[in-house]
Amino acid sequence: MKRTILIEIGLLFIGILITGLLCVSSWNFSVEHVDESELTYHAVGFLGGDLNPYWYGYGSLSMYILGVLYWIIGHFYIFIGKFSSIESYASQLLYNGHHTSVARFLYTLFSVYGTILYIRVGKKIGVQWPFLIFLIIGYILSEDAIVYANYLRVDQLVSLWVSVLVAAYVFIDKSNAYKPFYIISVIALATVSKISALALLPVFLFVLLTQSITIRQKIKQLGISAVLFIIITSVLQPYNNIILTIVYTLTTHVQPNEISLIGGYANAQFSIIDRVLGLIEILNTNVSILFVAPLLLFPFLYKLDKRLFYFLLILLLSTTIPLLLSIKTINYWFIPSFNLIRFIAILNVFALYKYFDSTWVKRSILLLFSLLLINYSYNRFKRYQLITHEITRANNITDSKKWIESEILGKSNILIDDLWYTNLPKIYGNSSIDEAKNISRFFIYDRYKNAFLTRVFDEFYARYISQYYSEDGAKYSVRLHSIINTEAYNSPNTTYILVSPNTYNVFINDTNSIFEQEASYFERRAAYMYLFNNSELIKTFDQGTGGVVEVYKLNQQQI
Numbered sequence: 040m041k042r043t044i045l046i047e048i049g050l051l052f053i054g055i056l057i058t059g060l061l062c063v064s065s066w067n068f069s070v071e072h073v074d075e076s077e078l079t080y081h082a083v084g085f086l087g088g089d090l091n092p093y094w095y096g097y098g099s100l101s102m103y104i105l106g107v108l109y110w111i112i113g114h115f116y117i118f119i120g121k122f123s124s125i126e127s128y129a130s131q132l133l134y135n136g137h138h139t140s141v142a143r144f145l146y147t148l149f150s151v152y153g154t155i156l157y158i159r160v161g162k163k164i165g166v167q168w169p170f171l172i173f174l175i176i177g178y179i180l181s182e183d184a185i186v187y188a189n190y191l192r193v194d195q196l197v198s199l200w201v202s203v204l205v206a207a208y209v210f211i212d213k214s215n216a217y218k219p220f221y222i223i224s225v226i227a228l229a230t231v232s233k234i235s236a237l238a239l240l241p242v243f244l245f246v247l248l249t250q251s252i253t254i255r256q257k258i259k260q261l262g263i264s265a266v267l268f269i270i271i272t273s274v275l276q277p278y279n280n281i282i283l284t285i286v287y288t289l290t291t292h293v294q295p296n297e298i299s300l301i302g303g304y305a306n307a308q309f310s311i312i313d314r315v316l317g318l319i320e321i322l323n324t325n326v327s328i329l330f331v332a333p334l335l336l337f338p339f340l341y342k343l344d345k346r347l348f349y350f351l352l353i354l355l356l357s358t359t360i361p362l363l364l365s366i367k368t369i370n371y372w373f374i375p376s377f378n379l380i381r382f383i384a385i386l387n388v389f390a391l392y393k394y395f396d397s398t399w400v401k402r403s404i405l406l407l408f409s410l411l412l413i414n415y416s417y418n419r420f421k422r423y424q425l426i427t428h429e430i431t432r433a434n435n436i437t438d439s440k441k442w443i444e445s446e447i448l449g450k451s452n453i454l455i456d457d458l459w460y461t462n463l464p465k466i467y468g469n470s471s472i473d474e475a476k477n478i479s480r481f482f483i484y485d486r487y488k489n490a491f492l493t494r495v496f497d498e499f500y501a502r503y504i505s506q507y508y509s510e511d512g513a514k515y516s517v518r519l520h521s522i523i524n525t526e527a528y529n530s531p532n533t534t535y536i537l538v539s540p541n542t543y544n545v546f547i548n549d550t551n552s553i554f555e556q557e558a559s560y561f562e563r564r565a566a567y568m569y570l571f572n573n574s575e576l577i578k579t580f581d582q583g584t585g586g587v588v589e590v591y592k593l594n595q596q597q598i
Contacts, residue, residue, distance in 0.1 A: 050155055057179060058148045061188035065144045068136035069434035070585060071229035073461065075191045080492075082106040083129050087491020088571070097304040098231040099276040101193040103246065105142050108112060112141065114384045132356040133479065133499045135261075136389060139191065146195040147188040152379065153202035154178045157382040160202075161509070162207050164344065166389050173412055174385045175357035178484050183325040183370075183377045185426050193233045194374035198236060200229035201358060201375045208350050215258045216260075219247045223264040227271035235372070238361035245353050249346070310588060317368035318359065323368065326380050329415045336387035343390040351383055354445055433583035440464035442578065443590070448507055451534035453517045462586040464537040468517025469504045472497070479518050523559065523566040534592055536570060543567045 059065070060502060071079070078101060082091045085106035092102055113128040113367045120294050122128040131137040157169045178184055187195060207221045222243050231234035243264065247257055272281035328385060341348040358376040362368070392404050443466055445454065457462055465477040476496060486492050519525075522538070546564040578590040 054148060054151045054155055057360055058144060059180070061151075061184055062140075062144050062147050063430045064136075064189035067431045069363070069432070069462045069583075070432070070436050071136060071139045072190050074140050075142070075484065078102055078105060078193065079142050080111055080132065080483065080486060082142070083132055083138060083495075084130055084489040084492045085484060086110060087127050087366075087489065087494075089489050091488075093486060094489050095276075095279040095284070098233050099279065100228065100231040100235075101196055101233065103275070104196075105145065106397075108141065108145060109138065110302070115306050115342045122135050126491075129491070129495045131554045133481065133496070135360075143189060146191055146193070147184075149199040150184065150187070150195040150374070151178075153199040153378050154381075156199075156202040156206050157378065160206050160535050161382070161385065161389075163187070164347070166386065169409075170385050170392075172380055173388075173408065176387075176412060176416060177327075177381050178378065179332055180416055180423060181203060181325060181327065181377065181381070182419075182422065182426075183293060185323075185423055187371060189430050190371075192371045192374060194354045194371050196232045197229050197236050198375040198378050200232065201226055201238065201239070201354065201379055202382075204239070204354065205351070205379075208246065209347070213249075213346070214251065216252070218251075219250065219264055220267060221244060222246045223268050224271060227268045228275070230268075230281065231276045235362065235376075239354070240355045241357050242350070242354050245350060247371045254533060257520060269553060270423045301379055306528070311363065314363045314368045318363060318373070321368065321370050321373055322376075322380065325373075326377050328416060329411055330381045330384040333384035336374060336391050339382075339390035339394050340383075340387050340507050343386075343393060347386075350539045351379075351386075355379060355383065381450075398563040407411060421468045429584055435463045435580040435583045435585045435588050436462070439578075439580040439581055439588040440466065442580070443537075444507065447535055447590075448517070452532040454528075454533060455517065455519050456538045456542060457519050458522065458523045459539070459542050461539050461587060462541045466517045466537075467500060467503050468519075469507075471518070475500055478517075522570065523562050535590045536574065536593065537593065538567075538570070538589050539586050540589065 061066045077094065077096060081094060084092075085103070086109060090103075091105075096266075109129075112123070113125050116122045117125065142438055151459060153263070154175060156378065158174060161171050161174070197332035201449075203225050204222065207218070211221055226236065226239045226243055229239055247260060247264070250257060251262070256564060268280065286291075291345055311449045337348070337352070355376065358379060362372045388404070388408055392401055395401055395404075443453065443464060448466065453466060453468070455466065458476075465479050467478060481492060481496055481498070518530075519532075522536075522543075546560065546567055574591040574593045576589055577592045580588040
């Protein structure tokens, strides 16, 4: 018992250590990425006691877990005197990347422990330590582990549930009548983490159908499992009925003619072949050919353990094939597959190793894979250095914000292009608190309904205005306006305009832009052309990471 406890403590420490090495951004935070705010902002809103996310793009569990962690950390800081209230702790959201850094660390920890769980499963089924060491090295130096440790994705939590599914299948005896209930419970947890985890249901059906019981007993288990699924998802996602969500998800799909302005479908793949090729490229980039190629050795795993072979094959298909039904093929959707593929690859190599009786052949297999892993590690370590350098580089948005606040804030109206304004710094003006809220993205997706976030923002806003503006500051403001808004241009105090090439290139240089179907396309194009013809580019921020930020000074005020 004492040895077991020490092993568990050791694994906990190792997991935290690996997570710390991967999460460079937790120690050198620059800026949040797209979609990270959806998790962190909504989770912070729970600190006021309102547990309705008001947004269901991801499963509620993904935010509730973060909310609990923020509550613990916040009250710890209050206890040691660093903050006076939970509101003052939450206001960090508007100052720095504390909440995002915490979330990245936690979700990377999920991914790391998923890998550790695979190692424990491998040990359970007799895989020798050299192969398990190959697995952990392959994970630590993989592209996805490095990138998504610094780019928060809920798919990392789903990846953990996938590894729990494998562990439940291996550790729970096949004669255990409750095994399907454990499996459906894990799938329910995955579903309220991200709705796409519904694709794991075939795994449950496989476990149910392979039970050594009568048809009548299987039907009974199916009914109980359905009730269990509904109960778990209803408790953990109380504000969004999971059954209605499932019906909506299964009965709706995106057609090519439904591509929206913000939909991000510019690189959509309408051909199944293109999507499969896109997936192969994703796997090669993230998992690498060293771990993808051993999937061809799957028949050897079949000879080693037929039941495990079928289970892993269905699980692998469930985490990949359904996602190819979308017209997009996005890297992070396949995060649950990345760890699973590495685990299957190691099992396949081990099965090949076990297949031969010759000691010479066994040693040759180990030597070959070791040499390949050394080469892989060398190349990935160089890639790791490049990625971490990119992550720790200064960010254009952060740099431009510092310059604007020190050089021009309070001297003139500063207009911020409102199309994809997430590419631009958050500069809060004193003309309208509603405009300031729009700029902050603090109130995306109906967060205006959250009284706690509203109070936090109002208190922050009051301090911000007093810091950057004089009593007569009413004539100075930062105004969020569309680039096509003539009133904004003609305001007597307007001098500076912030734009990003990421936005205007779509209207100026992209002759095949999907934006052409929008009614305002040519109006926006004309507005940008006017800006370039009647203003001076005085500052460009392009030396850091992220999109380029440009500051223009208007030469004339009439349009």
